Amino acid sequence: AAAFPSPAAMAAPPAAAAPRRRCLPLPAAEPILFLATLSIGLQGPLATQYLWDRLGAEHGYIGPNASSPAGCGNGSAGHDPLRQEVEALVSHWNLYINLGGFFVGLFSVTLFGPWSDSVGRRPTLILPAVGMALQTAIYLLVMYLQLHVAYFLLGRLLSGLLGDYNLILASCFAYVADTSDKRGRTFRVAILEACLGVAGMLASVGGGQWRKAQGYINPFWLVLAASLAAALYAAFCLQESVKQPKPTKLFTLNHYKAVYRLYTAPEHLSSRQQLALYSLAFFLLVMVHFGAKDLFVLYELGSPLCWTSDLIGYGSAASYLTYLSSLGGLRLLQLCLEDTWVAEIGLLSNISGLVVISLATTTPLMFTGYGLLFLSMAATPVIRAKLSKLVSETEQGALFASIACVEGLCSLVATGVFNSLYPASLHFMRGFPFLFGAIILLIPAAIIGWIEIWGSKDDYSHFSDTSPSPADG
Secondary structure, three states: OOOOOOHHHHHOOOHHHOOOOOOOOEOOOHHHHHHHHHHHHHHHHHHHHHHHHHHHHHOOOOOOOOOOOOOOOOOOHHHOHHHHHHHHHHHHHHHHHHHHHHHHHHHHHHHHHHHHHHHOOOHHHHHHHHHHHHHHHHHHHHHHHOOOOHHHHHHHHHHHHOOHHHHHHHHHHHHHHHHOOOOOHHHHHHHHHHHHHHHHHHHHHHHHHHHHHHOOHHHHHHHHHHHHHHHHHHHHOEOOOOOOOOOOOOOOOHHHHHHHHHHHOOOOHHHHHHHHHHHHHHHHHHHHHHHHHHHHHHHHHOOOOOOOHHHHHHHHHHHHHHHHHHHHHHHHHOOOOOHHHHHHHHHHHHHHHHHHHHOOOOHHHHHHHHHHHHHHHHHHHHHHHHHHHOOOHHHHHHHHHHHHHHHHHHHHHHHHHHHHHHHHHOOOOOOHHHHHHHHHOHHHHHHHHHHHHHHHHHHHHHHHHHOOOOOOO
């Protein structure tokens, strides 16, 4: 006889009616970082060029913009007083926008980062992505309605209040720390950094060509779409990495105290010292990276290299490819070396590349310098992973929030130091800022080596003290 369902079974709702997420939860934050980096990589240069064109038009300047190289043969453009006035205005507005975003973000990132240790990483990935989308929407309104460029500052401040790109950076690295074991963490961090390189390369290659073909508005629609896609992925497709998220008050000083306690009251004095030393090494390394990157195009445009826009594009692609070559190199070197010595090899690659670039007078020599940088990005994932291993699972958000703030500070300091050093050293050595950067990198190399050697000695002495002597047997 056929079996009929019972009345109770018929009354029960079908299984398909249960609430389901819109897509399968994925334990991968890489797409968010890729989309956010693509967004910021397109937005930054395009916003600067738009400022140049708008302010130049308002002041009656119709010459080439900052992205249009005059070439080595045209020395008069640099002495045009109207051009210099427009350059100064663009520089000042860029400074106001960057400083405003940094100082507002400094407080919001250190607030949201520790908060994410309790409530989970997804909220602190959604909020900054929405903030970046709001910033882009304001930029589009400025372009459509020809509003005053001061609204660019308003957009950046709104994005800064919601954490900006630095909070996405912090939350993605904290997410990887949550979902990886200590053994595999360095490589997972390196994969995230490779996402930075690939997205940056796409933005660098595509943004300028698209602007030339279609103007500013269409590329900015892609910036908006990338930011919204990052927010939607975090909201509907990302699996939460914090094991037991719990509601926690946001506006409290306890979050700032959590960041402060990282460096002042860890469990062991040696951990506190290592946190401070690794943070210093990270600061110097990233400062040199940002500073050198700022000057590459300027250095290549000038005599004796006199590169065209095509060569500059190849050079930019080569600099971004170091993220991928460093990822592969790190994976191979980890098979036979400790992470510390992989970082030292990465620093050696960075130093040798910068020294060759500082002396480059021909195109082949310049590309040789780029080639020597092939492992230069292997040190930063090692330092991030080592910092992560020094704190507990419930402090990863606070740690990476502080690192993101250090990274933001690196960008400001690098811009000030290297952009001041370049014109000051033109009369005796055009490549001196790169040589200066190579010398600075000796400090993080010494710090990382010192921590490893002294840590090994401490472990050995601890082992010697605890091992039983033959007399005890």
